[in-house]
Amino acid sequence: MSEPITDFNTLGLAEPLLKAIIESGYTTPTPIQAQAIPLALQGNDLMAGAQTGTGKTAAFSLPILHTLLPLASSSTSPAKHPIRALVLAPTRELAIQVYDNIKTYAKHTPLRSLVVYGGVDIKTQTPALKNGVEILVATPGRLLDHVEQKTLSLSQVQFLVLDEADRMLDMGFMPDLKRILALLPKQRQNLMFSATFSDEIKKLADAFLNNPTLIEVARSNATNENVEQKAYLVNTDQKQRFLVQLLKQQATQQVIIFTKTKLSASKLARALERDQIPCSAIHGDKTQKERIEALDAFKAGAISALVATDVAARGLDITDLPLVINYEISTSPEDYVHRIGRTGRAGAKGIAISLIDEDETKYFDEIEKLIKKQVPKEKAVLAESGVPRSSSTRASTAPRTSVNPRSNMTTRKTGKSEDAWFQQPYQPSTDHASKQLPMKAQNNKRKVVAALLGGFGFKGSAAAVTASPKKQAGKGRKPEPVESNTSTSEALPQS
Numbered sequence: 001m002s003e004p005i006t007d008f009n010t011l012g013l014a015e016p017l018l019k020a021i022i023e024s025g026y027t028t029p030t031p032i033q034a035q036a037i038p039l040a041l042q043g044n045d046l047m048a049g050a051q052t053g054t055g056k057t058a059a060f061s062l063p064i065l066h067t068l069l070p071l072a073s074s075s076t077s078p079a080k081h082p083i084r085a086l087v088l089a090p091t092r093e094l095a096i097q098v099y100d101n102i103k104t105y106a107k108h109t110p111l112r113s114l115v116v117y118g119g120v121d122i123k124t125q126t127p128a129l130k131n132g133v134e135i136l137v138a139t140p141g142r143l144l145d146h147v148e149q150k151t152l153s154l155s156q157v158q159f160l161v162l163d164e165a166d167r168m169l170d171m172g173f174m175p176d177l178k179r180i181l182a183l184l185p186k187q188r189q190n191l192m193f194s195a196t197f198s199d200e201i202k203k204l205a206d207a208f209l210n211n212p213t214l215i216e217v218a219r220s221n222a223t224n225e226n227v228e229q230k231a232y233l234v235n236t237d238q239k240q241r242f243l244v245q246l247l248k249q250q251a252t253q254q255v256i257i258f259t260k261t262k263l264s265a266s267k268l269a270r271a272l273e274r275d276q277i278p279c280s281a282i283h284g285d286k287t288q289k290e291r292i293e294a295l296d297a298f299k300a301g302a303i304s305a306l307v308a309t310d311v312a313a314r315g316l317d318i319t320d321l322p323l324v325i326n327y328e329i330s331t332s333p334e335d336y337v338h339r340i341g342r343t344g345r346a347g348a349k350g351i352a353i354s355l356i357d358e359d360e361t362k363y364f365d366e367i368e369k370l371i372k373k374q375v376p377k378e379k380a381v382l383a384e385s386g387v388p389r390s391s392s393t394r395a396s397t398a399p400r401t402s403v404n405p406r407s408n409m410t411t412r413k414t415g416k417s418e419d420a421w422f423q424q425p426y427q428p429s430t431d432h433a434s435k436q437l438p439m440k441a442q443n444n445k446r447k448v449v450a451a452l453l454g455g456f457g458f459k460g461s462a463a464a465v466t467a468s469p470k471k472q473a474g475k476g477r478k479p480e481p482v483e484s485n486t487s488t489s490e491a492l493p494q495s
């Protein structure tokens, strides 16, 4: 094995890209970047094991931009800007986030990028498509809507990226993917990213990749060592009360609480609000605008709890979240890995707490098999006063490492937690202007831990690209999959 690459300059990337990288505050390639960029530049197909948060977007977009650069044109003619790279992402939020990054990396080049996703009026996306764009980020359903409306052509695609491929399969995108792949030129480079490597994913890779090189930055299905995992055994009918007590006791600044269904997400969010816990639900029944508003409020610290379904939470770009709670245990063990991967980023410590009721122990057993680890469990004890008596959620077990030294939050709670760690501010990512400095400031710290973790922390804002029209578009075709209202599976109703 050769020495790990620790300098962007040695990757051979074009000057305008290096300039954008420097401006983004990146000093060192993340492990996935160090591995993927040279291989992708050589034209290899890749199957990469990396979750969101590892720097995977730059890992695939920088080699694509570099390769496309000689073909870039400053002409205004749409014909000079055919779609040459197609990035498919499972959720609107992830698509927006990926686009946002690509736009940043391409800012000193004439290469154009665009994102299209469902849930907004398709007509608003057409003019930009018609102007011509080299890099298109899309959710599969909406891409096919555009194909049907003949608002784009995929005949010149040279690069295909399947981002969060495991999630695409979970969400039932296989038929859409097959249709899309049939529309692409056979001669192309394929880059597939997946947080987990199931047999299904391997089948997908066999079907669509051409002799891919396998790269992994961390053991697949591994959970981050920085995340302290723990579980409470709790009666179903006491779960909600216990959650409220847990939240109040911990005085947690920011927490994502996972539910299995849209219905339970909404119900729980309402219940928490009644208990004076500022929160919002984010799931597939919410409009794009509502989701972005909820996310922004969460990032800004205006609400401290975000109740989310697995689908909605995918790709959320949130910095250094200290706590994740699994309110309902997912029937899919991989979801657990994704869920708890929301915390413990960039070397910060995180806590993942699971509330397991009688019916869920079997699902949690599956999780433990997958992660090859026993999660410490204890019986939940409800206190009459509204504060749980269990001592183990407090100082003794909570990690003390700083989440983030920055503190410009105005809505910080001053709970009575005995654990100083929970009193520390969680720094939400804010806007574009503030993206660069904090990253720079954190880079030194990050580069040390990133090598160990195989990843970097989050920043950025999914709200960077907002689309106001609320009308659903694309009749007849399946646009974005959303979660089931009641079932445990993530069904895919038409929107």
Ligand code: AMP
Residues within 6 Å of the ligand: 025, 026, 027, 028, 029, 030, 033, 051, 052, 053, 054, 055, 056, 057, 058, 439, 443, 456, 457, 458, 459, 460
């Ligand atoms: P991703 O996994 O692509 O979603 O990236 C996670 C976050 O890490 C994004 O906010 C990127 O801006 C940031 N990032 C990506 N590469 C680097 C790097 N080499 N150094 C520092 N931050 C990075």
